[in-house]
Amino acid sequence: MTVMAKEITRADILDMAEYAKVRAEKRKALVGIKRNRRVPLGPHATFYFENYETMWQQIHEMLFIERGGEAQIPDELEAYNPLIPNGRELVATLMFEIDNPDLRKAVLSKLGGVEETVFLRLAGQEIVATAEADVDRTTADGKASSVQFLHFPFTDAQAAAFAAPGTEVTLGVKHPAYAHMTVLTDDVRAALAKDFD
Template sequence: MTIAMKTELTAADIVDNATFDAQRKEKQAELRTHKTHRRVDVGPFASFFFESWFTMWWQIQEMLRVEGGGEEQLADELEAYASLVPNGRNLTATMMLQIADPVRRARELSKLGGIEHAVVLVIGGEEVRGEAEDDLDRTTADGKASSVHFFLFPLSDKQIAALKDGSAEVQLRITHDNYNHIAILSDEQKKALAADLA
């Protein structure tokens, strides 16, 4: 099983900080290669980062390294991130609305309330609506969107087969009234995502 195909992240997978520090540089280089084709930009400032066992393992290891919270922190980090590991029948992604200028960012986010319900993956013409993680309200009461969102895309057998075959067109869409954009995934991107599927 490759790193990308592991479907569950547990405490047993996490190494102590000293071990992680010893292998960090090598793992960081592996991670850069692993993530090369896992980013999909949709429109001018929405970027999706498709997650995997490896990206979530790295996230937890880095949090433990920086904060040094030990066993108690590990339990919290696993609760926060383990659900973002694809289970072989779904894809998961973090969407970031990346606007450097704070004034423009506040203005744009104020127009994007509900964007977490407007994300669709289309595989060979079949739509898979992104299921937004509901641990927190990602839109405030006054209609302002968060700049970070997490999604799960549950796939059918047919959609999995089409993605693994590689011949089907795959689109990622945002259909919000104030942000309506489509990205067509490259062959390299489709191959990277297919590696997460059973």
């Protein structure tokens, strides 16, 4: 079994001229990786389950687009390394993707605290997500950010149950303004199970 790296270091960062040469190929390869790491939920939400590859690409894209050079690298590593699953966890970026600005404002204004209501359910147990603590993503007036970063901490037994073929895993949100659930496909469950050590 291949053990995935759990942290991106300065040594993993390509020179931007080198990255430019492989960018199209890397982006194309990532499409295949992301296919079974993307889970839509309800009319507006999508969960993007992160791993080393998705964060490596994200860091390189930020460096490539923003052109901040060497000085930008430590900030990107600090921002994105915490989103690489480490040990017995899954990590997801939850995005509320609403193109219409008026609708987006209306929906998000009712979703304060949504990050505290996300769960995975399997084998009769519920794993409640914990939000990344870098920034408070709900304002004092109850408006949620359109982007949430969530960690799902598993016990060894829960990780084993999740990885078992055929296990039914439900992803859901219990927020009264956005109560939705979906069952993960077996392909998604199998892909995410590889994130566990």
